[in-house]
Amino acid sequence: MSPRMELRHLRYFLAVAEELHFGRAAARLHISQPPLSQQIRRLEKELQAPLFQRTKRHVELTNAGRVFLGDARALIAQAEQAAGNAKRASRGEIGQVLVGCDLWADFLNGANIIRLFARRHPDVEVELRDLTATEQISALESGRIHVGILRPPVPSKALISERLLSENLVVAFPRGHRFKSYGRVFWPALGDEPYVLFSRRRAPAFDALVARACHDAGVTLRVKYEVEHPQTILAIVEAGLGISLVPASLQMVRRSAIAYRRLSPAGPALETVIAWRRDSELPLVQAFVKVAREVARSRRVPA
Structure with a gap:
C-alpha cells in the first residue's frame, strides 16, 4: 500500500465500487458527495490509473478498478482481522x-x-x-x-x-524390595541401600533439602548413581539397582515394578x-x- 494511501481511501473506493453510485456511496459512508468524489480522484492520481468510468447517469469500474477491487477488499479484511486480533490479545484471548x-x-x-x-x-x-x-x-x-x-x-x-504445592519426600524402591513390608520406612534404613541421586546441578534446591533431611536424621546415603532426569531415576529403581528419595507427587507417574513408602519421621516439606x-x-x-x-x-x- 502506498505511504500516502490510507484505509479510509480503500473504504471510500469499496463503497463506490459496490454501489456504482457516488450519492448512495456517500450516504453509506455518512459523508457528503463532493469530499467523496475528491478523495476518489486523489486515489486515482496516487495509483496513476483511472478506477471508474463516469458519465452523468452511469458509473462503472475500469479494468484497473476491477483488479484493484479484489486487492482492496483483501487489505480491508486483513486490517480488520489485525485490529480484532489486537483487541483479543489485549483481553488475553489469543497469543x-x-x-x-x-x-x-x-x-x-x-x-x-x-x-x-x-x-x-x-x-x-x-x-x-x-x-x-x-x-x-x-x-x-x-x-x-x-x-x-x-x-x-x-x-x-x-x-x-x-x-502451588507442599509435599513430603517418599522413598521409591523395586516392588520386591524388603521395604514393601514396611508401613513406613525409617530414615536409618536408607543408609544400607544403593542410592540413586538426582543431579545436584539439575536440582540444587532439591539436593540441599535431601542433604539437610539426611543430616538431621543422622543418615549418610550410599550414592551409586547420579542422574539428570526423573525418568532415569525410575528406570534404575525399576531395574532393581537402587532406591531413591523422590517428591510424593512422583507417584503419579505409574510404574508397575516400583513401590513407594512414606518416611518416619516425615521430614521437611518440599514446595513448588x-x-x-x-x-x-x-x-x-x-x-x-x-x-x-x-x-x-x-x-x-x-x-
Whole structure:
C-alpha cells in the first residue's frame, strides 16, 4: 500500500465500487458527495490509473478498478482481522505464553495446569521450556519466559512467587524390595541401600533439602548413581539397582515394578511455586496464574 494511501481511501473506493453510485456511496459512508468524489480522484492520481468510468447517469469500474477491487477488499479484511486480533490479545484471548518447567517440580500440577488453560484458552499457544530453577529465574528477569513453575527459593525482587504445592519426600524402591513390608520406612534404613541421586546441578534446591533431611536424621546415603532426569531415576529403581528419595507427587507417574513408602519421621516439606515478573501486565500471565491457583486448590498429593 502506498505511504500516502490510507484505509479510509480503500473504504471510500469499496463503497463506490459496490454501489456504482457516488450519492448512495456517500450516504453509506455518512459523508457528503463532493469530499467523496475528491478523495476518489486523489486515489486515482496516487495509483496513476483511472478506477471508474463516469458519465452523468452511469458509473462503472475500469479494468484497473476491477483488479484493484479484489486487492482492496483483501487489505480491508486483513486490517480488520489485525485490529480484532489486537483487541483479543489485549483481553488475553489469543497469543503465546512461555512457561518454564523444572522437571523435578512438575509431577502433580504442571500437566493439569496446561490442560485446563488450553481448554479455557484454545487460541493461546503454550510453549514449555525445560529449565532449572536458576535458569527460570534468569529467564523471567530477562523476559525470555512469562511464567515459571519451580522449586523455591525465588530470591529476585523483580519476581512474584506463589506456592502451588507442599509435599513430603517418599522413598521409591523395586516392588520386591524388603521395604514393601514396611508401613513406613525409617530414615536409618536408607543408609544400607544403593542410592540413586538426582543431579545436584539439575536440582540444587532439591539436593540441599535431601542433604539437610539426611543430616538431621543422622543418615549418610550410599550414592551409586547420579542422574539428570526423573525418568532415569525410575528406570534404575525399576531395574532393581537402587532406591531413591523422590517428591510424593512422583507417584503419579505409574510404574508397575516400583513401590513407594512414606518416611518416619516425615521430614521437611518440599514446595513448588509459580513465579512471574512483578511488573508484568500481560493478561495471559494473569490468566495462567489464575488457572494454576485453581489446579493447586483442587489437587492432593498421594500419601
